Amino acid sequence: MGTVALRLTGATKRYGDNAVLDGVDLDVERDGRLVVLGHSGSGKSTLLRVLAGLEELDSGSLTRPDSADGRGAVVGTVFQQPLLLPWLTVRDNIALGGRYRANRARFDAAHVEELIDLFGLRAQADSLPAALSGGQAQRVSIARVVAVRPDILLLDEPFSALDPATRRSLQLWLRDAATALGLTLVMVTHDVDEALYLATEVTLLDGSGRAAGHWHSDTPTGHDDLADHPLRATLLAGYRSQLGAAAAS
Numbered sequence: 001m002g003t004v005a006l007r008l009t010g011a012t013k014r015y016g017d018n019a020v021l022d023g024v025d026l027d028v029e030r031d032g033r034l035v036v037l038g039h040s041g042s043g044k045s046t047l048l049r050v051l052a053g054l055e056e057l058d059s060g061s062l063t064r065p066d067s068a069d070g071r072g073a074v075v076g077t078v079f080q081q082p083l084l085l086p087w088l089t090v091r092d093n094i095a096l097g098g099r100y101r102a103n104r105a106r107f108d109a110a111h112v113e114e115l116i117d118l119f120g121l122r123a124q125a126d127s128l129p130a131a132l133s134g135g136q137a138q139r140v141s142i143a144r145v146v147a148v149r150p151d152i153l154l155l156d157e158p159f160s161a162l163d164p165a166t167r168r169s170l171q172l173w174l175r176d177a178a179t180a181l182g183l184t185l186v187m188v189t190h191d192v193d194e195a196l197y198l199a200t201e202v203t204l205l206d207g208s209g210r211a212a213g214h215w216h217s218d219t220p221t222g223h224d225d226l227a228d229h230p231l232r233a234t235l236l237a238g239y240r241s242q243l244g245a246a247a248a249s
Contacts, residue, residue, distance in 0.1 A: 022209030076150030
């Protein structure tokens with residue numbers, strides 16, 4: 001077990017009478033890649049927003065156990081849409097966080113240039129977002145968050161709108177970039193193969209606000225290994241049972 005960077009204990013979040021999260025316990029280990037899996041409406045995005053500090057819990061707690069001062073890790077969030085500023089170049093979009101006083105101690109312009117190369121964006125550095133492909137735009141949005149040097153990167157289905165070939169390419173790129181930068185990742189998805197490809201740990205939400213299970217995962221070397229991944233059948237069975245229960249309710 002590694003150092004726990006974020007911990008949810010008894011996390012409950014309700015919208016009206018609907019408990020989207022209902023007593024969820026979750027540890028995010030530093031330097032790991034946790035993928036939260038579940039069907040639409042299972043509470044994945046709400047859980048991510050709680051970890052990001054964008055949603056308050058109705059009960060339970062979010063703590064940072066590896067922090068002596070209680071403030072702990074710096075968290076950055078990437079959403080489903082790139083949300084780039086259309087009047088700024090790729091370089092200026094990536095550097096955007098450096099304009100804010102809270103980020104200045106963790107930001108320098110040289111790091112932006114390093115990220116442009118690491119993220120394969122050198123040819124697009126002076127382009128506006130309208131000239132980018134979907135995959136390029138999403139890489140810019142991730143680089144923009146990484147530029148302020150977060151300890152933990154939260155991703156809300158960032159590749160869901162992309163075609164399968166681009167999605168596979170960006171999964172490989174994200175795994176390599178996280179290792180190169182020493183990032184802790186938490187990503188939510190409804191795609192079992194994406195979860196298995198990226199994760200060192202997988203949590204499956206059961207659709208009733210609770211976690212159906214949590215597994216450590218040995219990441220395969222390539223997408224072609226996924227069909228034989230030892231967790232794949234277990235996750236697919238759990239996922240299908242959720243969908244069946246949702247359809248019957």
